[in-house]
Amino acid sequence: MGNVKNGKSMKKNKPVNLEQAVKTRYAQGAKIREEALCCPTSYDPRYLKVIPQEILEKDYGCGDPSRYLKEGDAVLDLGSGGGKICYIASQIVGPKGKVIGVDFNPTMLALARKYQKEVGARIGWHNVEFLRGRIQDLRTNLDALDQSLQKTPICSVEDYLTMQESLPHSQLVPDDSIDVIVSNCVLNLVRPEDKRGLFSEMYRVLKNGGRVAISDIVSDEDVPEKLQQDTKLWSGCISGAFQEKAFLKAFEEAGFYGIKIEKFDERPWQIVKGIEFRSMTITAYKGTKGPGLERNQAVIYKGPWKQVTDDNGSTLKRGVRTAVGDKTYQTYSQKPYQNDFILVPPAKDIPRSKAKPFGCCRADERDPRQTKAKSSEKTTKLQSSCTGGSCC
Secondary structure (H helix, E strand, C coil): CCEEECCEEECCCCCCCHHHHHHHHHHHHCCCCCHHHCCCCCCCHHHCCCCCHHHHHCCCCCCCHHHHCCCCCEEEEECCCCCHHHHHHHHHHCCCCEEEEEECCHHHHHHHHHCHHHHHHHHCCCCEEEEECECCECCCCHHHHHHHHHHCCCCCHHHHHHHHHHCCCCCCCCCCCEEEEEEECCHHHCCHHHHHHHHHHHHHHEEEEEEEEEEEEEECCCCCHHHHCCHHHHHCCCCCCEEHHHHHHHHHHHCEEEEEEEEECCCCCEEECCEEEEEEEEEEEECCCCCCEECCEEEEECCCCCEEECCCCCEEEECCEEEECHHHHHHHCCCCCCCCEEEECCCCCCCHHHCEECCCCCCEECCHHHHCCCCCCCCEECCCCCCCCCCC
16 A cells, blocks of 8 residues: 555555666567657768668667778677667678677567678678677676576576576676777666766776767756656657766766767757757777886977866976876877877887886976987976876
8 A cells, every 4th residue: 555645545656667668669669660769860871782671770879980980990889779880880890890789679689680691791791790788787698698597597596696607707798809889879778877887888898099989869958857757758868868068977987088079969859848959979088008107208289279188187288398108198199189299209218117107197398308318307397287087
């Protein structure tokens, strides 16, 4: 019986099962196309010719993260659905690359796998596999778990412990194994309590220097609790959307750097209760591990801004030879920074084995004589602006 208040029976609110709502709606969407699950997106027509019409008709997304891939990449598609992005990615990365699609929905996976051999034959190579898992838990292989449970149903704690021991110990997606993660309008479908784990898992499976290209729906205002409890809005990629700033902040907190907004739709896809929901695509990178080493290197920020602050919290002034550690030096020599800095190597190389630690979050001006090996004078202190982050 419900609670009684002022003589009236009050029913308790039934918990909302967001994950089940998403599973049910997308299972239906794998059978019959639902227009409300996607917003207009254009793809390179060259890559669509080999993909069956059934997949194209039942594809739901809000962007095209595949355009940020390159030949030879090992790609992970989070929430791969009917497999469209995976089959596009297969053509881009070529026979030396590989593509893994992870999805939780058996009906969507069945659609993707239905044409796997046929599409591979059309492309000319077979480098795509589809795995069942939850994108916030890329360790657990749900197909393997399901098979284990069918063989040995769980009726007690002992059964549960035995089942755990019998499962394969290999992870669904191993640590440091992926060059680039893509996702198309899926992160917003993950329950709020699982979103932090989702970003941690992305960081875990990427190689050092690996990157993400994520297209998703964001909101210009925070979505109120009442809308978040609406299963139709949630499964429709609306009420689970990240607020714009929170979306970028989630990547920062997980340890990503070089975060960049690649696409931001001028017009909202939908407006609900005055809140605008639109598509955004971002790219970001996983930092290199290890300590920062002093090897007498410097970088010069080209501009156009008078100064910028990097993801380690160090301020770099335009035109100034700024002292950096080797890890930062190597980072700035690559995407997404390579066009923004002039690299100033030392005249005499200092081997890593002999290099001393570089101070964390320094922003010192490097004396030109030091890079020319004519002086060992200390560099001039410019600014201490450490705001967190890792040593450089």
